[in-house]
Amino acid sequence: MRIKYKMVLLILLPMLVVIGAIAAIVFVQEKQLAAQQTLVLEESLLESKRAEIMDYVSLARTSIDLLYSSGRNDEATKEQVKAILRTMNFGQDGYFFVYDTQGLCLVHPRQTELEGRQMWDKRDPTGFPVIQKLIEAAQQGGGFQRYLWIKPTSGKETDKLAYAVLLDRWGWMMGTGIYLDDVAAAKAKISQESDKRIHGVMRSLAVTAVLAILIVVACAVAVNLSEQRSADAKLTAMARRVVTSQEDERTRIARELHDGISQQLVSTKYQIELAQFQLPESDENRAAQQALEKGLDGLGDTIAEIRRISHDLRSSLLDNLGLPAALGQLANDVAAHTGLEVRVDVSRCQHKLPDTPAITLFRIAQEALTNIVKHAAARQVDLLLSSDRRSVALTITDDGRGFAPEAETYAQSGGIGLRNMRERAELEGGSLHIVSQPGHTVLLATLPLSEAG
Structure with a gap:
């Protein structure tokens, strides 16, 4: 085999291996990122829905509390409470339901045919004992359950998140829920977007590989x-x-x-x-x-x-009044919640900062103060913000116990960590330096400013 063909193969084969490895890494990372995004989005949506459901149940308790707390146990009072709950609807599919602790349905405004029926053995298509688990959660002081139930507007079995509480004096379990088809739709959208990104990257890599092969074969040149x-x-x-x-x-x-x-x-x-x-x-x-x-x-x-x-x-102050005001509010909040003395000096910052460096420094200050509160056992913290036409610097000093900035375990502990704070600064072309010893720790974050800024 001629030497030039050997040179081409020696260049081409590693390149193809690298391209294949990159494709595999990108594919795996994209899948992992999509999975992480899905989990974060799902948990965020579920958390907001949990809070929303608890608010609805709290509102229902408030609406019937006058009758329930009256001490009366007669059927007329109970019927009044049932009537109130039947009229309390929210959205297209939101309603309140009531069962006694033996599983008898007392109130179900969207499926009135269930009222008066024994539902203790009711199970959803997955075999989940819906009513038993709701009653069990209510008896434990109130709790959430997730199951499949018929959605009134569609008539189909749909994933639902419900919250139930116990009206123990009457032996009632009262609750409400929200259907989660929007959560499933959001997860499906992320999956579709991830697939599109992967296909786009793979197409780009394929085109790059073909062009590279053509360039190597035609010109017999080295790697770009x-x-x-x-x-x-x-x-x-x-x-x-x-x-x-x-x-x-x-x-x-x-x-x-x-x-x-x-x-x-x-x-x-x-x-x-x-x-x-x-x-x-x-x-x-x-x-x-x-x-x-x-x-x-x-x-x-x-x-x-x-x-x-x-x-x-x-912080609304960060958007409306800028970084100096936002740092002052942050310091006041930390001082109010922790008793830590936080002093802020922004007198040396005479220039209005662009949004990107202002947000970056604010997040660094948030994380730094959080770490100080959690780990430093400090009594006093000083924040100094200074700027000129070319750069802006944030200096945070505390009198805590100190630490070893290079320690990997500390850099990975809690929040975004020191390593990610440094990456935030470096992403904007800046730097982050830390000097620490017992009783004196200094963190200096510096970011460049454009002339226009």
């Missing part, structure tokens, strides 16, 4: 040295898109929490307060007043928790 730089650029762009997508999703969820659920809860609180005000003062109504007050307290705590979660996901 620019491939590595191109791959690095693609990975960097992909990482940037992932971070951008995460921030966009945080913003969307934070907005929905604040403008949607929070406002609905506030409106509900006002209605309960109005009902409390209109309830006459008397010994008979004292229990109802106390129940309303307890419900208002719980509702207030829920509203505050939703607002806290919304703020953690995306």
Whole structure:
């Protein structure tokens, strides 16, 4: 065999092996990423639906509490409660159901033929004992169950998530649920998008392989040295898109929490307060007043928790007033919840920062303060933000116990970790440096600024 053909084979075969390996790695990673995205999306959707269902059940308890807490056990009172629950519908397929603890159906407004029937042995198509498990969850203090049930608008067996509580004085199990066909649709969409990405990557790799073979055979040249730089650029762009997508999703969820659920809860609180005000003062109504007050307290705590979660996901000050104001609010929140003294100095930041470096530094500050609270046993933290036309720097200093920044175990512990904080900074062309010793730890994050910024 001539030497030139040997050279071609020596170049071509490793290249084909590499392309095949890349294709396999991309395929596996895309599948893993799709699976992770599916799990994260499903859990996020289920968590929001759990909270929504619990709110509906809480609202139903509030609606019937005046009658239930009256101490009466007569059939007329029970029929009033049933009538109230039959009229409490939400959405196209939302309703409340009631069974006694022996499985007798008492209220089912969307399948009235079930009322009065013994449903203890009712099982869904998978064999799951629906009513038994709902009663068991209710008897344990309230709980969720997932099963298949007929959806009123479609008439088909559909995945459903339900929450049940026990009205123990009457021996009733009351609950409601939400159908999860939208969750299945979202998972299917992610799977389709993943398949499209994989097919696109495979087509691109196939075209690249054919072109490379033609170039090698025709020109007998060495491997193109620019491939590595191109791959690095693609990975960097992909990482940037992932971070951008995460921030966009945080913003969307934070907005929905604040403008949607929070406002609905506030409106509900006002209605309960109005009902409390209109309830006459008397010994008979004292229990109802106390129940309303307890419900208002719980509702207030829920509203505050939703607002806290919304703020953690995306600080409104960061969007409206910029990074200096957002850091001040973050410091105040940490100080209020932990007792840690957090001092912020933004006097050296005289330039308005672009969104990307502002978000990056804010996330680094969040994670750094979280690590300090969890691990450092510090008493005081100083945040210094400074900038000029070319760069912006965030310095975080604490008087905690210190650590070894190079320790791999610490870098991988909790949150995004030190390694990922460094990657966030480097993704924007910046750097992150840490110097630590007992009683004094300094974290310095520096990012470049464009002249236009």
